[in-house]
Each structure stands twice: as structure tokens, then as C-alpha cells.
Amino acid sequence: MVDILHRIGVTSSPDDVYAALTTVDGLAGWWTEDAEGDGNAGGTLRFRFGPGGFDMKVLEVRPAELVLWEVVDGPEEWIGTQVRFELKQEDGFTIVLFRHEGWKDPVEFMYHCSTKWATFLMSLKKLLETGKGEPAPHDVKISNWH
Amino acid sequence: MVDILHRIGVTSSPDDVYAALTTVDGLAGWWTEDAEGDGNAGGTLRFRFGPGGFDMKVLEVRPAELVLWEVVDGPEEWIGTQVRFELKQEDGFTIVLFRHEGWKDPVEFMYHCSTKWATFLMSLKKLLETGKGEPAPHDVKISNWH
Numbered sequence: 001m002v003d004i005l006h007r008i009g010v011t012s013s014p015d016d017v018y019a020a021l022t023t024v025d026g027l028a029g030w031w032t033e034d035a036e037g038d039g040n041a042g043g044t045l046r047f048r049f050g051p052g053g054f055d056m057k058v059l060e061v062r063p064a065e066l067v068l069w070e071v072v073d074g075p076e077e078w079i080g081t082q083v084r085f086e087l088k089q090e091d092g093f094t095i096v097l098f099r100h101e102g103w104k105d106p107v108e109f110m111y112h113c114s115t116k117w118a119t120f121l122m123s124l125k126k127l128l129e130t131g132k133g134e135p136a137p138h139d140v141k142i143s144n145w146h
Numbered sequence: 147m148v149d150i151l152h153r154i155g156v157t158s159s160p161d162d163v164y165a166a167l168t169t170v171d172g173l174a175g176w177w178t179e180d181a182e183g184d185g186n187a188g189g190t191l192r193f194r195f196g197p198g199g200f201d202m203k204v205l206e207v208r209p210a211e212l213v214l215w216e217v218v219d220g221p222e223e224w225i226g227t228q229v230r231f232e233l234k235q236e237d238g239f240t241i242v243l244f245r246h247e248g249w250k251d252p253v254e255f256m257y258h259c260s261t262k263w264a265t266f267l268m269s270l271k272k273l274l275e276t277g278k279g280e281p282a283p284h285d286v287k288i289s290n291w292h
Contacts, residue, residue: 004147007257010288091290097257111153111243116205118152118264122288142268143155144237 004100004114008121009093012128014064020124021067021085022058030124031044045069054078062099077109087089096121112145150246150260154267155239158274160210163240166270167231168204168211176270176279191215195282200224225257242267258291 010017016098019065020026022039027047038058045056055073059082060066067085081102089096098121103110119140127133134140156163166172168185173193183191184204191202205228207213213231214256217224232243235265244267249256265286280286 003252004260005150005252005257006261007254007289007291008261009291017197093290095289096255099257104147106151108153108243111151111245114150115154115264115267116154118261119268121261121264123287125288140268142271143153144239144243145153145155 001101001104002021002103002110004110004117004120005097005104006098007011007095008098008125009090009095010125010128012094014087014089014094016128017087017096017124018061018067019066021129026127028135028146030127030135031120032136033138041066043119044128056083073107077103077105077107096124112143115142147248148252148256149156150249150256150263152174152191152244152264152267154242154271156271157239158272159242160233160235162212162274163233163242163270164207164213165180166274168207172273174281176273176281177266178282179284180282185213192220219248221255223249223251223253242270252260256273258289261288 020030023038028035032047032049034048037043039045041058041061043058045058047054053074054071056069057072059070060068065087071081071100081100084101086097094143098117100117105132119142123134166176167187169179170183174181180191180194183189185191187204187207189204191204193200199220200217201216202215205216206214211233215229217227226244227248230245230247234241244263246263265288269280
């Protein structure tokens with residue numbers, strides 16, 4: 001089992017970062033504009049990117065501390081993996097420790113998703129610090145796989 | 147052992163991407179302006195970022211295909227790890243499969259380095275596609291750890 005790891009720091013409060021990870025408006029502001037569902041524990045979130053996308057079951061949330069999803073629909077490699085955001089405060093930043101965990105194999109798609117997650121986390125930072133993120137379909141293109 | 151993985155696609159030839167990974171001018175254009183040394187097999191490259199940095203032994207190079215370094219000096223977590231760039235052509239892009247492999251533990255510094263590598267690989271893409279990258283000290287700041 002292999003994981004994608006990332007760390008960013010945002011000059012916003014943990015509450016504001018948490019809201020961007022648990023409300024549809026927040027998620028639509030940095031990941032994909034085509035987002036809907038319920039970001040509370042037990043809810044399901046539906047994210048679409050052009051033809052494809054992901055459905056996430058919200059396994060656990062702790063205000064200003066943790067958001068944990070399980071992928072219940074999407075590309076085969078993603079199903080059953082978990083996406084974890086841990087929040088903490090440090091030096092005036094809210095630190096986001098991100099982990100997309102439980103990939104069966106380090107396939108080429110995982111390399112792509114790792115870089116893509118980094119650009120989306122920078123979009124989250126931008127949304128919180130400037131008021132405007134870069135969610136799909138306005139996301140940064142990184143390759144022929146977009 | 148855990149690895150950092152990334153994938154980008156650049157609309158430049160494999161030869162141009164290879165030059166940006168093996169010449170001091172190329173490396174200084176996307177990773178850090180404070181770069182020196184010899185990027186050929188058996189050579190050592192020295193990269194500095196403010197106070198710290200990395201020395202890389204060039205283990206293997208294959209024109210337009212592969213660059214493989216071993217970290218011989220730098221932060222303790224990096225020493226002995228390897229940094230691998232594999233190049234291939236696809237859909238008019240040169241694809242860079244990146245792997246920083248052999249981390250002993252998924253420490254928080256690894257989360258940081260993963261995101262930071264993504265921004266530097268986007269800087270490599272920018273250098274090749276626009277003529278101007280974002281090497282340190284002009285690199286994208288991602289957190290309190292820069």
C-alpha cells in the first residue's frame with residue numbers, strides 16, 4: 001500500500017480551512033465547481049471533472065482538526081482509498097497535512113494524481129488567502145492527462 | 147521505504163527536458179539559481195537554498211530517457227535517497243515520471259518535500275514552455291517552511 005503525501009500552510013484560521021473542506025461552496029472554490037452533497041460525517045460528496053469524478057463518503061470530521069473521506073465511486077484505482085486532511089496551527093499558519101492513502105500499486109495514474117493534488121492544495125491556499133481558487137474546469141493543466 | 151511520485155507533461159522535446167536536468171544552466175533555471183557541478187554520470191551536483199541544500203551524485207544518465215541521482219549530502223532524511231527522472235513521449239508531450247525514493251519514514255518533512263517537488267516540477271515545465279522558471283529564491287512559497 002502506498003500513499004500520496006502533501007503539506008501546505010495557509011494564513012487563514014483552522015475554522016476557515018475546515019469550512020473549505022466540509023462545505024460544498026468551499027470545496028467548489030478550490031477542487032471542482034461541479035461539487036454537491038453533504039460534507040458532514042456520514043454524508044456523501046459528489047465531485048465531477050468533465051466526464052469522470054469521485055464520490056466520497058465522509059467517514060470522520062472534527063472541527064478545525066480533521067476531515068476523512070473514503071472513495072466509494074470513481075476510477076478503479078481510487079475506490080476504497082482514503083483522503084485525509086489533518087489541520088494544526090504553527091507560526092501563524094494553519095498547516096494542512098494531506099494524505100491520499102491505500103493505493104494498491106504505484107501506477108502511473110498515482111504519479112499524476114500526486115502532482116494534481118499538489119496543484120489543488122495550492123488552489124485551496126489561494127482560495128483562502130485571496131478569495132479565488134483554481135477549481136476545475138479552471139485548474140492548472142499539468143500534462144496530456146490534464 | 148516510501149516514495150514521492152509525480153508526473154508532468156511538457157510540450158518540449160525529450161532532448162530539451164534532458165538538458166534542463168543535466169546542465170547547470172538548466173537546473174538553475176527551475177530548481178535553484180545556486181546550482182553548480184557536473185550533471186554527467188559520475189559527477190556531483192551541488193544545490194543550495196538559503197542556508198541548506200543538497201549534493202547529488204549522478205548515478206546514471208541516458209540521453210532523453212533517464213536521470214538518476216543519489217543524495218550524498220543534505221538533510222539527514224534525504225541522505226541515501228535517490229531522485230529519478232524518467233522521460234518518454236506521449237501525445238506530443240514529453241512526460242516526466244519523477245520519483246524521490248527510499249525515504250525511511252513518512253515524516254512531516256516528506257509531506258512538505260512532496261508538495262515542494264510538485265511546484266518545482268511545474269517550474270521545470272514553465273521554464274521549458276515559456277523560457278522562465280521559478281527557481282529558488284523565486285520559488286513558490288507553500289507554507290511556513292517555504
